[in-house]
Amino acid sequence: MAKILIPTPLRxxxxxxxxxxxxxxxxxxxxxxxxxxxxxxxxHLFNDEGKLRSFVNVYLNDEDIRYLSKxxxxxxxxxxxxxxxxxxxxxxx
Amino acid sequence: MIRIEQAAWDLMVAHAERTxxxxxxxxxxxxxxGVDKTVTEAVAIENAFTGEQGARYEIRPxxxxxxxxAARSRGxxxxxxxxxxxxxxxxxxxxxxxxxxxxxxxxxxSIKGGKFDHxxxxxxxxxxxxxxxxxxQFPGS
Numbered sequence: 001m002a003k004i005l006i007p008t009p010l011r012x013x014x015x016x017x018x019x020x021x022x023x024x025x026x027x028x029x030x031x032x033x034x035x036x037x038x039x040x041x042x043x044h045l046f047n048d049e050g051k052l053r054s055f056v057n058v059y060l061n062d063e064d065i066r067y068l069s070k071x072x073x074x075x076x077x078x079x080x081x082x083x084x085x086x087x088x089x090x091x092x093x
Numbered sequence: 094m095i096r097i098e099q100a101a102w103d104l105m106v107a108h109a110e111r112t113x114x115x116x117x118x119x120x121x122x123x124x125x126x127g128v129d130k131t132v133t134e135a136v137a138i139e140n141a142f143t144g145e146q147g148a149r150y151e152i153r154p155x156x157x158x159x160x161x162x163a164a165r166s167r168g169x170x171x172x173x174x175x176x177x178x179x180x181x182x183x184x185x186x187x188x189x190x191x192x193x194x195x196x197x198x199x200x201x202x203s204i205k206g207g208k209f210d211h212x213x214x215x216x217x218x219x220x221x222x223x224x225x226x227x228x229x230q231f232p233g234s
């Protein structure tokens with residue numbers, strides 16, 4: 001079972017758990033297992049087309065899965081997935 | 094409502110004034126109780142925007158992960174993000190909205206002539222189309 005670290009504002013959808021352990025061989029399988037176990041989480045991570053929302057990044061241990069094999073990235077039982085948003089901005093109107 | 098305690102506020106203002114005339118950014122750590130948030134610590138984060146930083150900021154995901162780990166290690170939550178608007182008001186711009194995330198409070202500090210002027214907090218929606226003002230309380234407000 002790999003660990004998924006849940007950001008504070010999303011813990012209201014995971015029974016207040018800050019870490020969820022789910023089974024799966026790839027990042028995609030883990031995220032699917034996570035949102036099957038906690039269905040209210042799905043709309044916060046995925047858009048209507050079922051793709052990760054534009055501001056959602058997923059890290060496997062310390063690496064961005066976009067630079068690995070994305071949702072097909074293989075995951076071991078001792079690995080940790082972190083869900084982290086992209087954040088930027090500025091006064092430019 | 095988001096309430097920012099003195100030590101966190103002092104760091105946020107000092108960071109924003111020190112980086113003037115560029116924008117600064119950082120994370121706010123504390124506790125969440127329903128819609129009420131209390132910020133007890135702030136963490137300055139390097140502005141990673143690669144162009145002119147007078148009107149833009151960017152936070153590396155790795156730095157946000159580090160802030161989240163720091164919060165977890167002390168039994169705190171990552172409750173929000175702060176950044177500055179040098180020589181303009183503390184509004185939530187189109188750039189802020191299009192690059193935001195609906196999960197956190199976003200506190201904007203207006204820095205005019207290198208000194209703190211005022212601040213506001215916002216809650217962006219999931220579609221990044223609008224941000225609701227959030228009542229904010231900080232020392233001196």
